[in-house]
Structure formats: structure tokens, C-alpha cells
Amino acid sequence: MASTRPNQLFRNKSAKIAAIPMIVTALFVFVGGTIWTVVYSFTKSGLLPRLKWVGLDQYERLWATRKWLVSIENLAIYGLCMLVLVFVIGFILAALIDQKIRFEDTIRTVILYPYALSFVVTGLVWQWILNPDFGVQNVVRGWGWESFTFDPLYNADIAIYGVLIAGLWQGSGLVMVLMLAGLRGIDQDVWKASRVDGIPAWKAYIFIIIPMMRPVFVTTLVIVVTGIVKIYDLIVAQTGGGPGIATEVPAKYVYDMMFQANNLGQGFAASTMMLVTVALIVIPWAILEFGGSKRHD
């Protein structure tokens, strides 16, 4: 029997030592880098960071720039549509695959495969598919429907939806697999009970099964939303932000400012705005989700 409680700092020593590199990385790179970026967003940095304070000038310029406003609007459209559609499509696919079908493994692999591709490949492939000269439009016209027009990437009003199609194609598989894992975790007896109760399948999904899958939904939501906010490579590969500035997104604006326009201050201000937006969404949610003293399941 130990007379004194052992020092808590030295318990599980090896585990703590193993965690040090990641702790250091997190502190210096993520936290440090973030603070540094926010600080320099108040300076007049150009090609190189310089501590020449200009107050909120960079932010005023940012919100007066049309390209930034278009970027925000595009992200909102893309994000909202992506979020809703990727969940609907992913869940429906998962529910269909969960019907004890044949060749489940094959179908699951086929649907998940796009996720294994990089966004650059996806963007390029969908750029070709949506190209009116040798993509879908050309094929349908070849069948005899001469007036058929489908060229989202060449119409500034709907170009962002062309990107959305590619994003959905790539992202649905992952959501499906996560949802499928959630569905498989549901006790079969619950299904049986709902059948004895005479509840139609769609109602059982909406009122019983989906509420039971809340943890899976939360995890998927986090993965999908982070994917949306950082969308960059898909745009670069598929449209390059065009036509004009029709498919610009905030991450691309940041990159362009920092490494193309040699305007670090402006880039830092834009990325700080992105951080603030994400924080405004995540922090209240995190407080709601994890803040309560008790965990309910």
C-alpha cells in the first residue's frame, strides 16, 4: 500500500514521451502559425512579412474586393448544396446497399473508388466530361438531340454547380461507407420491432434509425464540412476559378494573394476571415455537443 499518491505527471511515462512530437507540432505549427497569421494580417506585408502596422486596412480592402465576395458566395452555394446532397445521396446509397444485396463488396468499392482519387484527377476528368466539345453534350448531340446544351463550366451563372457535380461524385462514396457502418451498427431487433409495430421502412429510417445514428452523422459532418471549407485543388484543376472569377473560392483567394499577387497581408486577412467563420460555426456547436456535464447516448 503506497502511503502517498504517486506524482500524476510521471504516470504513463512512455505514452507521454511518445505524444511529445505531436504536442510540439500542434502547439508550434497550428497554434503558433495561426497566431502569427492573425498578427501579420494587421500589417502591410507584401512579398515578405514585415511588421508595418496598418490596422484594419487589409480587412477593409478585402471586403471591398469583388473577387472575395464572389468567393464567399461560391463557397456558400457549394457548401450548402454539397452538405445537403452528399448526405442525402450517401445515406440513400448506404440504405440501398444495406438491403442484403448481392455483390455488395463490388458495389461498395465502385462507389468508394472516386474518393481514392486526388481532387486534381477528379477535377480534370470532370472538366473533360463537362466540356461541350467532347463531353456529355457532344455525346447526346451525337445520338441525334442536336439542340441539347449542357456546358455548366462555360456558363458563369452555373459554373459552380459544375464543380459541385465533381465534388459530389468524389465525396458521396465516403459518406456512404460511413453511413453504412452506422447502419450495420443498428441492432437488427430494432428493425424487427418496427416491423411488428407496422412502421413503414422510410418512417423507421427517419424517426428511429437516423436518430440512433447521431454519432456517425456528427463524425461525417465534421469530415464533410472541413472538406468543403478547404476546397481548393478541385477548383484549380477543373476551372482555374473561371470563367472569369465565377468559381473563385476563399482558399484560392488566399493562395493567389499570398503567392501570385505578392500581397501577404491581404492573404493573411482572408485566411483570418476563414478562421473566424469556421470558429463562429464550430465553437457554439462544440459547446452544445460536449459542453454539458453529462454525456447522453
Next chain:
Amino acid sequence: MKNSVEIKNLDLQFGAVKVLQNLNLEIGKGEFLVLLGSSGCGKSTLLNCIAGLLDVSGGQIHINDRNVTWAEPSERGIGMVFQSYALYPQMTVEGNLSFGLKNAKLPKSEIETRIKHASEVLQIEPLLKRKPAALSGGQRQRVAIGRALVRDVDVFLFDEPLSNLDAKLRADLRVEIKRLHHKLQNTMIYVTHDQIEAMTLADRIAIMRGGQIMQLGSPDEIYGRPVNKYVADFIGSPSMNFLDGQVKNGAFQVGDLTIPLDGYDFADSSGSAEGPATIGIRPEHVVTGELVENTPFQIEVEINLIEPTGSDTLVDCEVAGHHFRVRMDGQSKVSVGEKLRLGLAPSKASLFDAKTELRL
């Protein structure tokens, strides 16, 4: 008595595997039938077929004189209780009870009356506003029974409802289910692998093995006159002692022992049998102490092992080269190595053919 559930020539196959074969069963109105068997014997499968949760490959199922072989579970007039409770976790107890009824478009007042009645019967009124996560296992199972109760049906199906509970709760809820049956007088079909549950609850027990019913009868019959060696071995704890030997001239010979069979009720109408056989004697039917003098067959054995259980003491010994267990009173003072006199009454024993394992 009119039959509540009738199962006619039921077959069920999964691919080439025959799970249920040509199964016939008639369950009377208000009867409590227990399907008993070890795991994989097809008892839960049979229950799922009755509920309509599995499509049968052949045969018919009638509930209340209606052919429901291809009816949806909800249209069969059944309520079902599952081993894992299968409550809807995101709804309150009240929501769980009312969800199916609301879905069936019952009037609100009717739903309220039914929930009130069910929660009174099961004493779950204080729990109505809680969610399943805030309930204990026993309470959850009561809610699950309530969900079957509010459906206002004639046939209740229980799929191992007490298996997830600890021993004490299991015993308590067992009594409650029995009381519920007395009160409601519904037909109940109850699947379990626990023979105590089966013996205490059932009006009739169906012992299943390999997709077939081995024996269907009252608990008394099954315990006292098992039709074959499997049933004899399965029912009773500690299990029956078996001695392999010969039936000759109205006596059972094993090794150099001869057990007279006067008073044994042979299954064969001629009242006798000959040839190789196995005798089964329940540990609780062996007498010790002063009572031994009154039994037709007596033997002295050496005690190998003692298992005290409190109320009883189980004594391990050897009879004619066979392992043999005897149940004695918990107060008896015995110790390993001691000699013990045992007495047997053949009228309480069971004889099985050595080859067919059927009762002689």
C-alpha cells in the same frame, strides 16, 4: 379449446440448409407455450416465422383461424418482445409505446387509454417521460413488454426476453411474466434456452433440436417421462445420470449390478423390454440416509467430490464404472472418501433403447 396458433407442415430453408423441417404445432387459446432448446436448434427461427419476420419456404401458419402465412408482421395480431429490448432509444417510454399506434392512425384518446392500462399493469407509470438510456435492464424489458401490450393483440411472442438480465432480476421478471399471463389470459409463445424459465412458466414445453420438435408436453411430462435420451439429458439440473447396460428378465444389468425394474412403467404396451439399454436416474431421485431401507435397490458408494450449493449438496461418486451424481440435503454432513448408502426407486427412472435412444 379453440386453437390460437396453428403451424402446419412448416419448412424453412436458407439455400441448402434446412432450418425447420415439416414442423407441426397447435397452440390453444390462452396457452403459455415455451420453445426450449440449445442454441441453433431453430427455436428463435420458428418464432420469427410465426411473427412474419422470416418468409417460410413451405407450409402454413394460422393465427386465430386466419391464414397469415404471407401477412405482414403488423397484420398478424401479434406483439413481440426481444432479447435486446429493441426499444427506440431516441424516444421516451411513452413515445416507444405510442409510436406504432400513432402510425396505425388510432384516435388519440384510444392511444392514451391503452398506454395508461399497459403502464398500470407493468408499473411503469413513473417512467413514461424517461428515455430508455435512463432505465435499468429490468425496466427496459418491462417497457418492451408494454409495447407489445398496447397493441391489444391475442398472441404474445417472447424471444429470450430475460437473457440479458442478471440472475435475480431474471427470477423477478419471470414471476411477473407469469402473473401477467394469469391476468391477461393471452396466448404466449416464449423462446428460451433456460430450462428453469421453461419449467416455471409453461403450460406446455416444446423441446426442439435440429429444427424439429423432440417432445411436446407439460413440464411434468417432460421432466418425468422424457421421450428420448436427449430430452432426458437436457432437462434437469444437475443433469440425469446415465448407466449403460442390459434389460434382462425384468431387471436392468450394469456391470455386476442388477437393478430390479418392478414398478417401472414401460412405454411398450406389453409392459416389458429386452436388450441393450441405458437407464437414466435423476440425482434428486436417489435417496440417502434412513430412507434407503424402503427402496428396492440399494448400493454403497465412495464419495469422490462434494459440491455444496447452499440449499443442496451435490455428491459425485461412481456406480458400476459410470460417473454418478446424487443430490442431498444442504444440511447433510458428508465428506470426501466417506462411504454412502444410496437407494433407487425404478419407478422414477427412465429407460432408453441403446440404439434409438427412445424411451422404453
